[in-house]
Amino acid sequence: MPELPAPCLLCRGERAERADGAIRCARCGWRFGDAPDPDLPPPRVDVVYYLRWRDRIKIGTTANPRQRLAAIRHEELLAFERGDRTLEHSRHIEFAELRLGGEWFAAADPLVTHASRLRGDREPWDSYLRWFATDLAAITG
Numbered sequence: 293m294p295e296l297p298a299p300c301l302l303c304r305g306e307r308a309e310r311a312d313g314a315i316r317c318a319r320c321g322w323r324f325g326d327a328p329d330p331d332l333p334p335p336r337v338d339v340v341y342y343l344r345w346r347d348r349i350k351i352g353t354t355a356n357p358r359q360r361l362a363a364i365r366h367e368e369l370l371a372f373e374r375g376d377r378t379l380e381h382s383r384h385i386e387f388a389e390l391r392l393g394g395e396w397f398a399a400a401d402p403l404v405t406h407a408s409r410l411r412g413d414r415e416p417w418d419s420y421l422r423w424f425a426t427d428l429a430a431i432t433g
């Protein structure tokens with residue numbers, strides 16, 4: 293994989309990919325050479341997160357995942373899924389038979405498989421960066 297001429301302005305990634313006729317950051321997809329407008333507020337990206345602690349998984353939602361995850365004891369971030377309270381609520385219902393209380397669920401199937409499918413072959417934070425970069429590009433124009 294070739295390298296970007298300079299680190300990505302959004303995520304400091306260094307690997308390059310060619311997509312949609314442009315040189316992009318292979319991690320977040322930001323187009324090399326574009327600069328985010330510092331006067332624009334950053335896009336709001338709501339996510340549902342799947343956090344494992346021992347044999348439990350917490351399904352929650354936030355628009356500030358770094359801050360939120362830092363406040364929750366966990367061993368592993370399994371996956372992010374794009375969505376807000378509506379999606380979170382439907383996942384709580386979908387996996388209700390595994391529910392241990394509050395937002396915590398037993399780390400068992402079908403929930404583990406669901407999180408694994410969401411993750412695919414991309415690190416959860418890379419997926420988040422990609423959603424953020426896509427939305428930022430849309431408002432940057």
Ligand SMILES: [Zn+2]
Nearest residue numbers: 300303317320
């Ligand atoms: Zn990047």
